[in-house]
Amino acid sequence: MNLTMKETAAKLKAAEKILVTAHIHPDGDAIGSTLSMWLALRQLGKSAQIYLDDVIPTNLLFLPHVDAIKRPTADEKFDADLLVVLDTSTDRIGKVAAMTDAPILNIDHHVTNSNKDDNDLYLEHDAAATCEIMLALCHELGVEVTKEIATCIYTGIVTDTGFFNYSCTTSKTFHAAAELVDLGVEPNYISEQIEKRTLADVKVMSAALQTMQLYFDGKVAGMFIDAEIEKMADTTEGLVDLIRVINTVEIAFILRYQDEKTCRASLRSKGMDVSKIAKSLGGGGHIRAAGCTLHTNFDDAKNILLKTLGEYFKA
């Protein structure tokens, strides 16, 4: 059932023992929304606990009270009267799903959230981030937005909007940012923390750039994370943007070795629909960001991908 913000606040106020979670492979919005929710609930005098079935990305460990986030052990249970699922539909929360039978309150901004189990759902798909919803929800709950809460919320907003650069950024997003800065948030401190990289990340960036190739009169650019580079790579996130920005490029891709029979391709465009291309190779995604898994060796995967792209760029 779809809830209004007022009803959502009422559900939270009625509960006493609340388990808070978000999606696996957590990003700044998942972590920021769980921490701000936990801080808000504690301010309201609730007993609340965050469980997340994954590791926290290193560059988010600066967030206040991040140590309060627990990872469930096998078969661990938690005595709760409400399970709050943030920033995802309820099928991406890993082992947390089995921790409690408490009713679910789902708060999300993803338009793809189909709520197929008909949980209580507050969905605001034009919010740039779940953290943007969290700010309004704090007001609805009468929670004082402390600098700590503001820092968590701001982090979710900047990570989900690519520092206000993605098309999901609205004037509401900027109004929220203005309010958060007035509450003590330091944009330069937060961006410095989020943009921290390991030496290995930078070496992978360097190695990946060396493999760059242009195709089809410079309209396509590719990078190749083969087995050797893959060994060094913690993450390849963001790398494809380094070549997507080339002025002639319409589609950029990165091909990443997984094992001898598996490769992963990520496609990014400036407007062309790459989800179609990914779909034709068994994958999917959005218009400007899509991906697919190719069940073959690295050289064959490269050839298949280039042949498919060629169909879109032949004269």
Next chain:
Amino acid sequence: MNLTMKETAAKLKAAEKILVTAHIHPDGDAIGSTLSMWLALRQLGKSAQIYLDDVIPTNLLFLPHVDAIKRPTADEKFDADLLVVLDTSTDRIGKVAAMTDAPILNIDHHVTNSNKDDNDLYLEHDAAATCEIMLALCHELGVEVTKEIATCIYTGIVTDTGFFNYSCTTSKTFHAAAELVDLGVEPNYISEQIEKRTLADVKVMSAALQTMQLYFDGKVAGMFIDAEIEKMADTTEGLVDLIRVINTVEIAFILRYQDEKTCRASLRSKGMDVSKIAKSLGGGGHIRAAGCTLHTNFDDAKNILLKTLGEYFKA
């Protein structure tokens, strides 16, 4: 004489033939503020012309009416009754200074603007960008902020704040951004334009990353643009940030070959005062961003720089 915003608006309203300019080596704030000023003045029925003594960076050529910006030829004159100097003190406008004897109206946000010739000056040093001032000035002038004006102003704000990431970003900056988005600005379109790179830029980035070295237990990271890489390089702007973000790094530098007897060092820190280091080598700058010119060959320059940095990092 320091003017209020009301007096600044009055000066503009009183003039009829207005020459608008900004600093050489123009950035998004220089170009954005001249174009938005020109559009505002034309809306007020003024005769206005922009002259700028430099080339426009390629990634700003998307701005509306950028073709209206002229570059002065030698000894060119312009019949004006007001010279509006934006985003700089009046000593960095190149040949435009000699184009007219009209009184000067200077509008700037740089705290270093000393106004030594005592011109009419509107200085708001806590504005994140001259374009942030331009938005308030449009309101003061009763100018309708069209999508074109808003796009120019937004571009100046994002380039001077590093997309809202520098410490100059305030809640006022975010309120301005919110207003500009409501006026039609598309953040993702503008960032896509600004972040465009040439293939040569990306190749220089790749080559520069290959030269990366860490020193003093990883507290210092350096990149080396020698004569060979320098030949390819259009700009090296932003490259040093690729290594400044490494988690162990406190100071990052880039050393760039200029000629057989000249090298240029740029230093960036996460908090340490690099202006001191630059100053000790004959340069200067800000706490987190400084630079100096070393009048020697590349190898010697590298040794001198590392020796100087070593004094700050010895046990």
